[in-house]
Amino acid sequence: MIGISNKTIYAIAAIYQLTLIKKEERLKIKEIASRAEVPQKFLEQILLELKKSAILKSTKGAKGGYSLAKPISEITLKDIIKTLENNPFSDMCKTNNPILKYFWKEKKRALEELFNTPLDQLKTYQDEVSKNFNYMI
Numbered sequence: 405m406i407g408i409s410n411k412t413i414y415a416i417a418a419i420y421q422l423t424l425i426k427k428e429e430r431l432k433i434k435e436i437a438s439r440a441e442v443p444q445k446f447l448e449q450i451l452l453e454l455k456k457s458a459i460l461k462s463t464k465g466a467k468g469g470y471s472l473a474k475p476i477s478e479i480t481l482k483d484i485i486k487t488l489e490n491n492p493f494s495d496m497c498k499t500n501n502p503i504l505k506y507f508w509k510e511k512k513r514a515l516e517e518l519f520n521t522p523l524d525q526l527k528t529y530q531d532e533v534s535k536n537f538n539y540m541i
Contacts, residue, residue, distance in 0.1 A: 411488045414442040415450050430469030457487040482519040
């Protein structure tokens with residue numbers, strides 16, 4: 405069954421920070437780690453994996469750093485999970501019982517559908533938190 409590790413959680417935190425910058429800007433690993441509040445050493449590995457999967461791109465040089473390789477609306481939670489987790493959508497059923505096989509097949513399909521959520525939905529949560537925060541003042 406699928407599990408989400410800290411790697412995926414940190415990746416989403418980093419990607420979220422990259423959604424907050426202008427299209428032409430880049431963030432260095434140190435900046436991303438600080439803003440996302442994640443360990444820099446661990447984040448380096450994660451960002452490299454996301455770059456290999458064409459989710460992120462990097463630019464070398466003084467003004468270099470990381471940015472999104474494609475629009476956030478085209479990046480899904482499933483993309484991140486498949487990149488960072490070991491065999492995340494593998495066969496969940498470990499029995500030959502046809503009823504249980506069908507049950508787990510349906511659950512796997514539902515999970516895949518759930519994780520097809522585009523990460524541009526983070527904006528909705530950002531707006532909601534901002535709205536709630538403004539009411540608390």
